[in-house]
Amino acid sequence: MIEVYDSLSGTIVPLKPRIPGRVSIYTCGVTPYDHSHLGHARPAVVWDVIRRHLRRRGYIVTYVQNFTDIDDKIIKRAGEIGQPASELAARYMTEYHAAMEQLGVLAPDFAPRVTENIDAIISYIGALLESGHAYVAEGNVYFRVRSDPQYGQLSHRKLDEMWEGVRIEVEPGKEYAGDFALWKSADADEVSWPSPWGAGRPGWHIECSAMSLRYLGAAFDLHGGGIDLLFPHHENERAQSRAYLGHEPVSIWVHSGLITRGSVKMSKSLGNGISLSDLFSRFPAPVLRTYLLSVHYRSPLEFEEDRIAEWARALSRIERLWEDVKTALPPRDAPGDEWARVLTEFEEHFLAALDSDFNTAQAFARVFDMVAAANQGIARGHALTARGLTRRNLRLANEILGFLPDVTVPVEDEALAASLVKRRNEARQARDFVLADQLRAILTESGYEVLDGPEGTRWHRLGHGGRGGMQDG
């Protein structure tokens, strides 16, 4: 049984897919008007883990994540740099895709864009006008918020209290301050599409209602996004969809916590975002990916480079063990010791942690427990069994969490490293420890870790997934 926190009800609810065995998901993607930052990566990685876990549990998952590739910010930015809005958006969408790929995020099944769904949006707005949930004013179309008696339920606020003391000017023609634009009329020099209400572009919220309907149907299981989208975006989206469909569009609303810096939210408009390209130059992608998974997805995550470095040290323990077990054969038996029990029961406990509202922090705790048990087994004379069980466990965990690097190192580098290790062991046998230490220093500086043990010298490249090797010491 998988349980998920639902923002609408404010409680943990069991996941009951509308179609048994299938889970449909829609999440709000980015507005591509600037570089991708860490805050964009968090929900992407979180949903990647959710998808992988659901698949592991046997569900067929359909995942849709949109791009809002036309809006005021894009138009403004495009005007500033003298580039067409479509080119600006395309550039940043490409960058986003590349960053997500580096983070090991599976591509969505559909990645619809607003500009490719204008027809669906226009007909959606038309239906809302016909049913009286929307009205035209000065070339704009507004959604009549008070037509939905449940408006405010999702974000847990009361409509009457919401607009008191609001100091923004109400746009001319709006019946009510809380009403929001479904269609915005365009200035002559702005990019626009023809519509029954004149040339213009869609408002911010309507695209998600129209595109989720087109790609997932009239109702779907999970809707995701950052908690900062709860209001107004998701509140508005829900109101539109309820008005259009006559029923609830979403089974469970799932919101991920924000990343903060100095306790303040990281966001493009505050200019305190850490760009992903910058982070990629300083940390391996699996470290960044799993750093985002090191706390529960609903908790705020304070960005601190020292924490990432700490996390990298923790991961290196797992990686070192993986280097030791990755070629192990399947185990034949397991002794009744405590460490063996941990290794054999790992899958059950690991998946149970994720069943519980996708608790990745707890899932990692189970991985570290398992790592300790594996090392105990190896140290206590059951290396074959321990390695075999551990290989299976790490592959399972990695398939969902994605903490192991998978970049291969050129063969020639490996061959050179192997010869250096060989010469070092010759020096050690000759008790020429000065030369041996020099050779080890060269290997270390090249990214190779050298470990002398009773079974010989193990060596591998940390953080890059080199094949490494073993030589008799």
Place this chain on the structure above:
RNA sequence: GGCGACGUAGCCAAGUGGUAAGGCAGGGGUCUGCAAAACCCCUAUACCCCGGUUCGAAUCCGGGCGUCGCCUCCA
């Protein structure tokens, strides 16, 4: 001002009624040419403060203090 969330060891962080996961850092020991890794042991009578409910609360309720988020740019 309104609404909401959070406050757990030196640091990060799970746990939400039954007696404190995990990570980092630190200390002691074993092993080792040295180192690293690994193994063994130690490091919160305790979960912001004060009341209350309960046989029992970090977990529920009330009050207080602090931090953050949303209140139409936002993942």
